[in-house]
Amino acid sequence: MRPKKIRILFTISNFNTAGSGKVVYDLVSGLDKTQFDIAIACGSDAGAFFKKVATLGVPIHIFETKTPYKPYYTLLYRIWLISKFYKKHNYDIVHSWQWSSDWTEALAARFAGVKWLYTKKAMGFASKHWQIKSKLADFIVTINDEMSAYFPNKKQQALIPLGIDTLYYSPDPFLKPADADSTKFHIITVANLVPVKGIEVLLQAIQLLDDSSITLTILGDCDNAYGQRMIALCAQLDVHHQVKFLGKQLDVRPYIAAADLYVIPTLDEGRKEGMPMALVEAMSMGTPVIGSDITGINFVLKDFRTLLFEAGQPDQLALRINTIKNMPIESRLKLGQDLRTYCQEHFTMDAFISAHDTLYKTLLQDGIVS
Structure with missing residues (x-):
């Protein structure tokens, strides 16, 4: 039987305010579509770069995969709604590129039985919410050599520097x-x-x-x-x-x-x-x-x-x-x-994409076979 494609959802706040949008674009563009079935969820379609992302031809859901903590009495219900979204689309992995310390996205993945990882994009780890988010994560990707100190007891982490298309960025x-x-x-x-x-x-x-x-x-x-x-x-x-x-x-x-x-x-x-x-x-x-x-x-x-x-x-x-x-x-x-x-x-794009290809397959024990 042919191996089943690994279904991955990339989540990001938007493609308008931060450089990580370009990184997600490059990653989605570079992953082998014969092995990965990819979708994106973001909170907004604002910005000119969103239109470029749309040309990738993958499903883009304007859907918030995180939710405010308050009011607490409805929090679990709102997290369940996110979990329901994951289950509806039958994702195997959710890879979060959200910038914040929010952990509701990770808990929703736990409810859905979906592997959830995030890329730590900026320095800072002071709040208890970052600690909760990191404990809930199945894996953490760091992008510089000092970030690992934030997670001294977490073995499920790896340094994967961001990659760049050096042919595109050429003088x-x-x-x-x-x-x-x-x-x-x-x-x-x-x-x-x-x-x-x-x-x-x-x-x-x-x-x-x-x-x-x-x-x-x-x-x-x-x-x-x-x-x-x-x-x-x-x-x-x-x-x-x-x-x-x-x-x-x-x-x-x-x-x-x-x-x-x-x-x-x-x-x-x-x-x-x-x-x-x-x-x-x-x-x-x-x-x-x-x-x-x-x-x-x-x-x-x-x-x-x-x-x-x-x-x-x-x-x-x-x-x-x-x-x-x-x-x-x-x-x-x-x-x-x-x-x-x-x-x-x-910092090559090939190395960046290859490292993620290996990570996703390892996270699912070398893929899913139907």
């Missing part, structure tokens, strides 16, 4: 025109603009450098309160003529390719970084990078320690920027190529 289609202005030094950052991202540190570093040849492009939704504060801060620091806020862009590659340097200045507080894919994308594009020395960023750049600076310190960041700016162009190009090669050796 080759975006060669700079011969008449590009070589007197300017272009910096770029790409972020979901929230306070932990530390954009103010980058703006303060630009002010400290006092160099009119330096320009900065910021990609990310700037219509929220933090984004508006950063726009106002540019005026206060008198660097507004050097900084452009271009909002959220579906394809960041042309902007990264046009830059001389990518900076990720995340603060050492709050949720912090798990494995920042915008940083990996810039590296894969062959663009020199600088990042704050915090978990997640220093995992990606562990073999490039000189590209790190102490989080929250604009003076250190300014020194790092100046060092790269003053490099001979040949040295800068070599650094970019070294970063791209590193991605090709450590």
Whole structure:
């Protein structure tokens, strides 16, 4: 008899606010459809990227697979409804990419007799809800080498760094025109603009450098309160003529390719970084990078320690920027190529998909045979 396909449901809050949506897209796209029957459940169809996900041709359910804890007297009933959804579609595995500490999704899977795992995407494990979620999980996937300390007694875990399509994120289609202005030094950052991202540190570093040849492009939704504060801060620091806020862009590659340097200045507080894919994308594009020395960023750049600076310190960041700016162009190009090669050796999409393929089959004792 032919082996039965493993039925997997990927769950995610939405495809509009976080980089993990692209990772889920790549994973769904790369898994062997002759072995896996895949569906997605998310809470919203908002955002331009959702339309791209829809082109994958897999079922997408606009359905919340988690529920608020309160009111407690109806909690079990609401969890049962989620469990009923799992049973209706006969899933074998639910792989959660939800960002929160919610454990109702995991309990619903227990009620349904479905294997449930989650990918730990960001740092932070303080609440009791994270502990409950992790105890209920059949397996936990971590994405940097410090996360395992959160689960010292859980054997059912593995480090699987996020993967990137290095052919898609390649500088080759975006060669700079011969008449590009070589007197300017272009910096770029790409972020979901929230306070932990530390954009103010980058703006303060630009002010400290006092160099009119330096320009900065910021990609990310700037219509929220933090984004508006950063726009106002540019005026206060008198660097507004050097900084452009271009909002959220579906394809960041042309902007990264046009830059001389990518900076990720995340603060050492709050949720912090798990494995920042915008940083990996810039590296894969062959663009020199600088990042704050915090978990997640220093995992990606562990073999490039000189590209790190102490989080929250604009003076250190300014020194790092100046060092790269003053490099001979040949040295800068070599650094970019070294970063791209590193991605090709450590963060490939093939390795990422292969690791998940093996994990799903192992979780079900090498598959289900009818």
